[in-house]
Amino acid sequence: MDHARIVRTVLGVTAAYLVALGCWLGWLVPLTPPGTLPVQIVTLVGLFGTFLGLGMMLAQRPSRSDRRLRRHGLEGWANIEAVHPLQRTDHCTEITELDLELVVPGSETYYGSIVFDVEPVVKPRIAVGGTLSIRVDPANRDRIMLCL
Structure with a gap:
């Protein structure tokens, strides 16, 4: 397991999530209809978990050079x-x-x-x-x- 790749993935997904959260709080919350805030929060947390899981799956793949060595x-x-x-x-x-x-x-x-x-x-x-x-x-x- 390549711990450095997983750490970079978690940090990258978290940074992207914080940017998206900032955009959502700054621009989208004032424009949304009242009463939809809980659904939006659940959606944002769910998307964070989804992207974190996908990123960790991709981080566990062998590197490109290892895949090339296995093939050739x-x-x-x-x-x-x-x-x-x-x-x-x-x-x-x-x-x-x-x-x-x-x-x-x-x-x-x-x-x-x-x-x-x-x-x-x-x-x-x-x-x-x-x-x-x-x-x-x-x-x-x-x-x-x-x-x-």
Whole structure:
């Protein structure tokens, strides 16, 4: 999860909402018929929640470069040589460094490491001697993505 993107999204939606609220209070409230103020407030709060939810859904999507790597990256596999747990997070996952032997068909084997947020559901697959599917950027072999 990219916390920075979510924070930027929440701040952006909130800023846009405050601008819309200011416009509504300054220009539209005096022009509306009497008795419609509660409906307008409920509508504004509902729109804020809707746009906040949509923004957070879009913020959780992988970045454009990650989507491009998933589509056009070279397929390969990684043999796990060492697992180094670094830190537990507050959302039941564990930041872990993996030392990998990276194999991409058509090129020579190389070694690298990746820091990965291991979820409890994939923890059994992350063990020394295990094999994971990967995608490698053809232009930069140091840029890899684990495909779990």
